[in-house]
Amino acid sequence: MTSEAAITFNQVHMAFSGHTILRELQFNIDKGAFVGVIGPNGAGKTTLIRLILGLIRPSSGTVHVFGSPVRRGKRQIGYVPQSFVADPDMPLRARDLVGLGLDGERWGFAFPNHARQQRIQDMLDRVGATRYADEPVGTLSGGERQRLLIAQALLTHPKILLLDEPLSNLDIHSGHEIIQLVAEIAHDSHVTVMFVAHDMNPLLGVMDQVLYLAQGRAVVGSVDEVILPEVLTELYGQPVEVLRINGRILVFASGEMVPLTHSESIAHGHALA
Amino acid sequence: MTNLWQHIFEPGLFTYPFLIHAWISASAVAIISPLIGFFVNLRGESFVAHAVPRGAFAGAAAAFLVGANSILGLSVFALAMALSMGFMRRHSQNGVITALTLVMALGLGDLFLTIGNTYAPEVFALLFGQLLGVSASETMAITVLSVVLVIVVGIVFRPLLLSSTVPEFAAARGVSLTAMNLTFAVLVALDASLTVPVVGALLAFSLMIGPAAAGGYLAKSPWGAMGYAIAVALGSVWIAIIIGYDTSLPIGFLVASLSLVAYVVARLIHMARKTRRFKRYVSPL
Numbered sequence: 001m002t003s004e005a006a007i008t009f010n011q012v013h014m015a016f017s018g019h020t021i022l023r024e025l026q027f028n029i030d031k032g033a034f035v036g037v038i039g040p041n042g043a044g045k046t047t048l049i050r051l052i053l054g055l056i057r058p059s060s061g062t063v064h065v066f067g068s069p070v071r072r073g074k075r076q077i078g079y080v081p082q083s084f085v086a087d088p089d090m091p092l093r094a095r096d097l098v099g100l101g102l103d104g105e106r107w108g109f110a111f112p113n114h115a116r117q118q119r120i121q122d123m124l125d126r127v128g129a130t131r132y133a134d135e136p137v138g139t140l141s142g143g144e145r146q147r148l149l150i151a152q153a154l155l156t157h158p159k160i161l162l163l164d165e166p167l168s169n170l171d172i173h174s175g176h177e178i179i180q181l182v183a184e185i186a187h188d189s190h191v192t193v194m195f196v197a198h199d200m201n202p203l204l205g206v207m208d209q210v211l212y213l214a215q216g217r218a219v220v221g222s223v224d225e226v227i228l229p230e231v232l233t234e235l236y237g238q239p240v241e242v243l244r245i246n247g248r249i250l251v252f253a254s255g256e257m258v259p260l261t262h263s264e265s266i267a268h269g270h271a272l273a
Numbered sequence: 274m275t276n277l278w279q280h281i282f283e284p285g286l287f288t289y290p291f292l293i294h295a296w297i298s299a300s301a302v303a304i305i306s307p308l309i310g311f312f313v314n315l316r317g318e319s320f321v322a323h324a325v326p327r328g329a330f331a332g333a334a335a336a337f338l339v340g341a342n343s344i345l346g347l348s349v350f351a352l353a354m355a356l357s358m359g360f361m362r363r364h365s366q367n368g369v370i371t372a373l374t375l376v377m378a379l380g381l382g383d384l385f386l387t388i389g390n391t392y393a394p395e396v397f398a399l400l401f402g403q404l405l406g407v408s409a410s411e412t413m414a415i416t417v418l419s420v421v422l423v424i425v426v427g428i429v430f431r432p433l434l435l436s437s438t439v440p441e442f443a444a445a446r447g448v449s450l451t452a453m454n455l456t457f458a459v460l461v462a463l464d465a466s467l468t469v470p471v472v473g474a475l476l477a478f479s480l481m482i483g484p485a486a487a488g489g490y491l492a493k494s495p496w497g498a499m500g501y502a503i504a505v506a507l508g509s510v511w512i513a514i515i516i517g518y519d520t521s522l523p524i525g526f527l528v529a530s531l532s533l534v535a536y537v538v539a540r541l542i543h544m545a546r547k548t549r550r551f552k553r554y555v556s557p558l
Contacts, residue, residue, distance in 0.1 A: 136493050
């Protein structure tokens with residue numbers, strides 16, 4: 001493996017109770033790359049993320065992060081979950097939630113001090129959450145919650161940021177804002193980003209590479225290298241057509257009307273965003 | 274004026290040994306219960322907090338039967354109850370199993386009380402509490418266990434808070450969710466076994482959930498909410514002891530009513546604040 005790789009998958013095979021989820025994954029993710037992890041539901045996107053986090057072990061093969069085997073709880077990897085459940089009356093302010101990103105996994109409680117408060121405040125400012133920093137998290141919108149989760153993940157200055165379907169609970173406008181925010185942070189702080197989404201179109205302008213998952217297999221490369229009928233046909237194991245309209249890309253199984261990767265944004269007129 | 278004070282604080286209120294026991298054990302429970310209740314509310318698991326004390330009732334009945342320390346019996350049964358509920362919830366979403374466990378525990382309690390020919394007043398005390406009848410050894414057990422629980426909550430505070438709010442993030446940071454769920458179940462169980470002698474198996478819920486929910490309405494931050502919750506719980510049990518001693522009204526009834534009143538007041542304050550904020554927000558238009 002090269003020293004330039006942030007994440008390396010070597011012959012990774014993953015099966016749960018006899019059911020194969022991922023097969024023979026073999027790829028490198030370059031340092032500082034913004035990678036869109038794209039694929040239909042059930043393609044194994046979340047499994048891939050959990051492997052990088054060290055939450056599950058591959059059935060065979062190895063996963064390396066910056067040249068060393070993955071280990072659970074590494075602070076150099078920031079993780080942004082889809083969302084969180086919170087009652088409007090839950091006594092937890094935005095800054096409390098974000099602050100847990102600093103050292104929430106440690107025993108005992110954190111005594112507030114100026115340096116700590118300042119770090120949290122700086123991060124709230126960085127993600128544009130200053131206005132609602134003292135509001136209870138349960139009263140915030142999906143986009144506002146997503147900003148807090150990003151701030152929470154960034155507090156330890158991770159070198160890799162994993163986002164698991166951050167757009168799935170957001171309207172198109174807030175989704176676009178979140179993508180811009182992540183792209184900006186990735187660029188400024190040289191963070192390697194793995195951004196999981198079921199539609200690649202919102203990410204077209206910002207991603208350096210696409211990791212396309214289907215049928216438990218993956219192809220990695222630039223959009224122009226990967227999103228081609230012959231490449232995807234081999235990946236899906238069935239004839240696939242690629243349609244480019246006004247700078248947007250739709251992937252269809254031949255003869256089908258509904259795109260393979262996701263139709264939702266199209267149905268809701270994503271072209272407007 | 275002096276007469277009024279003497280009327281409220283009747284002679285013996287702070288000197289009779291049984292009242293000293295009552296003050297100490299009620300205060301200990303009123304400090305630990307809201308802390309655990311904060312996490313119960315945060316995790317949306319008030320059903321567990323509701324069911325576990327009732328299961329613990331069987332333990333106290335068993336302790337009566339064999340002549341063991343009732344706190345010990347309560348703890349053993351509450352732990353078994355909480356852990357089995359946690360285990361079953363992980364392996365099936367079927368609420369019927371949980372409910373049946375609860376019913377079985379109550380049935381066992383009935384059996385133990387019948388075999389032991391336990392007198393009605395003792396059964397009554399288990400169900401509704403008998404704060405003024407807490408013995409010196411029980412007071413000791415309650416105090417020691419409360420201190421231990423406060424320390425444990427202090428130790429697991431951050432990982433428990435993190436895993437209760439953003440579990441996937443907590444797991445990614447290396448927090449074991451299984452360990453945290455287990456810790457939570459044990460905390461609820463031990464807290465329930467402390468609360469039963471004070472307000473009884475049926476009313477234990479009122480000290481764990483009421484004040485914590487009131488605290489949630491009054492404060493925005495975890496610390497503020499827990500502070501208010503403890504203040505509400507202490508206020509409720511203290512006033513309940515004073516009124517109960519003066520009037521012979523049952524303490525369990527008084528604690529339940531006072532924490533309900535505190536909850537309603539907190540909710541009204543919360544609503545008033547929200548309306549004010551909303552008005553300020555729309556007034557520039």
